[in-house]
Amino acid sequence: MGLNIVLIEPEIPMNTGNIGRLSLGSGSNLHLVKPFGFELSDKRLKRAGLDYWKNISLFIYESVDDFYAKNKGKHFAYFSSHGTQDYWDIDYKDDMFLIFGKESTGLPKNMVTENSEYVYNIPIYSPHIRSLNLANAVGIVVYEGIRNLKTHYNKA
Numbered sequence: 001m002g003l004n005i006v007l008i009e010p011e012i013p014m015n016t017g018n019i020g021r022l023s024l025g026s027g028s029n030l031h032l033v034k035p036f037g038f039e040l041s042d043k044r045l046k047r048a049g050l051d052y053w054k055n056i057s058l059f060i061y062e063s064v065d066d067f068y069a070k071n072k073g074k075h076f077a078y079f080s081s082h083g084t085q086d087y088w089d090i091d092y093k094d095d096m097f098l099i100f101g102k103e104s105t106g107l108p109k110n111m112v113t114e115n116s117e118y119v120y121n122i123p124i125y126s127p128h129i130r131s132l133n134l135a136n137a138v139g140i141v142v143y144e145g146i147r148n149l150k151t152h153y154n155k156a
Contacts, residue, residue: 003028003092003145004074005138006099008064008107011037015103018135020056026142029057031097033067064111071097076118079141080107081131083121087141090120092148098141103134 005028010016016032023030040060061067075096079087090096101107112119122137124130131137 002095003142003149004031004095004097005029005142006031006033006067006097007102007134008033008067008099008111009035009037009102010134011103012134013038015133015135017053019138020058021052022135022139022142024052024056026146028142029059031059031061031067033061033064037102064108076115077141078107078111078115078119079121079137080112080119081121081124082106082112083119084116085120087120087122088144090145090148092145092152094149096145098138098145100134100138106131 003026005019005023007016007019007030010019010032016036016038020030022028059070061070075093076099077087077090077092077096078099080101099107099111101111106112107119120141122132122140124132132140
């Protein structure tokens, strides 16, 4: 049982560090798609990921096209505040790719439009915020995926 966390052009090293730590704790792979808003050697990235960073299953891509070329035929779920389906409605699958956009603007608009049937949101019940912190959003979705997959395996 495993999931893949994909960050498209992450900007904030502390978020990426926390998500790296989450990926290790959840048994997920972490995929980072360039360009980044920081260097992978950034101390804030390492501090947020603590001494776990060296153990993370990490894949780095030069671009979105590079990511898609290397992961053809996989199951993808995209996350955006513009999604019309809730994250708990996903048919989670082993080795599924959970794709998140950068902190400032989210996923590229063309990615959301071209994959609209696979775009999900995390409901927000306050008109005073646009979105959740990226690391929090990833945590919510990853552990819902794990819960879903465990429930599926326990029924089988």
